Amino acid sequence: MTDFRYARRSAILGKSVFDHAPGTITMSSGAAYPPLLPDVVREATEAVGPLRAEAMQYAPLMGLDDLRSEICRFVATDGIEAKPENVLVTYGSKSAFDLALRVFVEPGDRVIVTRPTYMTAIHIMRTHNVQFLDIGQDAEGFDTDELERKLMRLRANAEPMPRLLFDVPDFHNPTGITTSLARRKRMVELARQYNFVICEDDPYRRIRFEGESVPPIKSLDTTGHVISLGTVSKILAPGLRVGWAIGEAGIIRRMALQKADGGSNAFAQRIVVQLMQSNKIVHHVDELTAQMRTHRDAMLEAFAEHLPEARIRAPLGGYFLWAELPEGDDAERIAELGVEEGVEVSTGRLSFPGDGPGNCLRLAYSFIGEDEIRRGIAMLGTAYRRYKSAARAA
């Protein structure tokens, strides 16, 4: 075995969130619900048939023109005004976020995140060797007062200022919280005042079970400080790997030039164009939202029945539920016992940029149906009882 000197960013090893324990009920991943994966046979046949010369060839660096136009139309219904020059097609919003980091962040730079935040975003940021400036959440979402206090202190101490803020303001991953309009406005003000870029990751906004939508942060941006990251992974199919970044044209062009592989997958892009043009995507989102609501309800009921000790804030949309166990409980051990029982969940610690509390769990209700959700939470309840009796015996 050869001993190479690896780059500092490559010190990040450990378990990938994409690897699952086989044969378990999987609540650890926000994967798509298999029975509702869209039927794209017609679209795919057309793409590789009559449209083969486009679908099988290199795509333009920015993505297919038709797709960029459709994305503009799609986000216009959320109040985001964008022209094709503002849209870069990527492999899902994760790779769009990586491109933004490549453009704005040097190793050691500070990035603002919530604590907890999206675990894979933490992984991606770690590959850029960032420092985290972590900010709390309350029922109104992102705590802009805490951010302002911390920014003022950094400036007063002449410390390096943060370059970028990452957040999931709608149905936050993992906490499910939606940030209020007032807070969003304040986030944009602070971004302008302290000159950092906001990456608004917005995969779940259309999966809303109840209540009124809040305008995207990007729709409040008049100075180019916000980049909106979108994807079809959570509203159509993750396997398509089609996402986008929307921002000021100069920023988008810089992000495009950081792409290592040119114009992404023309084939999948054409399928998404067709699904958007035919409005199939809108009907699919409606069906999916109804389905995810029944999943959430099943999970809430199962918690009440099998694990009432957990404190849960019912999510109003999205794919995830955040469970807080009584203080002092060891979520990591409970998750291990869960795998023994046949259910896989994520410990909350994975979602913290630093050393978070040890008593939280993140549960996805997206991938499995109601019955499995009930059985899985029952297993988790059994794991919890086993943990408690072992703790009493010790």
Add this chain to the structure above:
Amino acid sequence: MTDFRYARRSAILGKSVFDHAPGTITMSSGAAYPPLLPDVVREATEAVGPLRAEAMQYAPLMGLDDLRSEICRFVATDGIEAKPENVLVTYGSKSAFDLALRVFVEPGDRVIVTRPTYMTAIHIMRTHNVQFLDIGQDAEGFDTDELERKLMRLRANAEPMPRLLFDVPDFHNPTGITTSLARRKRMVELARQYNFVICEDDPYRRIRFEGESVPPIKSLDTTGHVISLGTVSKILAPGLRVGWAIGEAGIIRRMALQKADGGSNAFAQRIVVQLMQSNKIVHHVDELTAQMRTHRDAMLEAFAEHLPEARIRAPLGGYFLWAELPEGDDAERIAELGVEEGVEVSTGRLSFPGDGPGNCLRLAYSFIGEDEIRRGIAMLGTAYRRYKSAARAA
């Protein structure tokens, strides 16, 4: 317009190689020949039909198991021994190369390349802010003597040693040269002696018109110093965006963890599995090779007729032809006049990591048919005459 501080790597701007002048005969890009784009209607229909639960879902981080097994079988015929744990599926070999850079290179590190080398690889390396250690080529390919001299001098001066070597040893892009077996062995010896990693980019090896194959550098590697980068872009279709890296398992795992977007496109991966399992890929390569040979022949004949001033070494395979104009000729101006005439070629300078000679052109014969090749070179000949008479008049 806001004034952000961008990361240093984002200073790379300028024209993308994916943007083409509209309405011209394109010889500037190694895109696929449209009439030979493979018919994958059956494979695509199966992937999004019966296999939808896999194709539309997140793929495993390393890629589909079936594909990694097929890739092992595919490269075994080249003498490369690999197990699935040695194979990472990526979006083409470009993104595989980017992952290798993420693992091995810090900003300012030295990377060994030929002068000239693959223009997009230069772009990708620049986004990592590397320094280039450039090495010449002769008829036997990579000049290992020059490399050894330079390595010895760096060591003697206690300068930082290079971390990585990038090369296209088969039908080199842009020069078309294939590096000899003796030189390949020497490259591996030097990699071991000076402890750098060789990234062997191998997209063209199967597009051989005449002569005997030379074993891949990876097949000569017993110590894990070589990473083989492969892709179906040049042998099936660029639009699939399926490539791979093959290397020592520990390196491959590190590269996987640098992926921002998880397990790539399951859909396209399944199509490639099917094309490999059915051996359709082998038949396709045979057909494609025959076609590319006629393209090369047409281009050579057209040069002899319309631009005999250019010095050309007939490529024995691959997609590209390297033309050296008489010393002092301004290839950039000739290329501009070419666009006016209706043909687009790449100036040789784009393929040099530093400031290369100004009298070379890179021409791809992959994308267009024989007739367009003949017409395009005739236009280039006209552009050359115009350049010469303007030069005489000045």
